Amino acid sequence: MSVFWTWNGLKRNAPGVILFIGAFAVMIMSAANKWANDASPIRSVDTFDANVESVQLDHGRGIYLVSIENGSSVLIDDDRPHLIGSRTSIERVTRDNGFVFYRFVN
Known part of the structure; x- marks a missing residue:
C-alpha cells in the first residue's frame, strides 16, 4: 500500500504551510478588527x-x-x-x- 506523504515531504512543505496559515490568520484578525471598529459608535x-x-x-x-x-x-x-x-x-x-x-x- 502506497503512502501519499513521507516525513521528508512534510519537512519540505512545512514552511509554505506555516506561511499560508499565518497569512490567513493575519487576514482574519484584520477583518475582525475592521468589523469591530465599524460596529463601535x-x-x-x-x-x-x-x-x-x-x-x-x-x-x-x-x-x-x-x-x-x-x-x-x-x-x-x-x-x-x-x-x-x-x-x-x-x-x-x-x-x-x-x-x-x-x-x-x-
Whole structure:
C-alpha cells in the first residue's frame, strides 16, 4: 500500500504551510478588527482647517496627505477630488473603542 506523504515531504512543505496559515490568520484578525471598529459608535467629531499637500491616486480613489494647522500631517482616503495646495476642513472622528480616523467635511 502506497503512502501519499513521507516525513521528508512534510519537512519540505512545512514552511509554505506555516506561511499560508499565518497569512490567513493575519487576514482574519484584520477583518475582525475592521468589523469591530465599524460596529463601535462615534463618540466625538472635531473639525480642523487643513491644507492638501499631495495625493496618490489608486483606481479612482485618492490617498491625500493633509497638514493640519498645528503642524502635524494625516492621510485621508477619499473618492472625491481635492485640489493640491487648497485649504479645506477635515474632521477627526473618535469612536467609543478609541479608534481615531480623519475624513474630509462633506
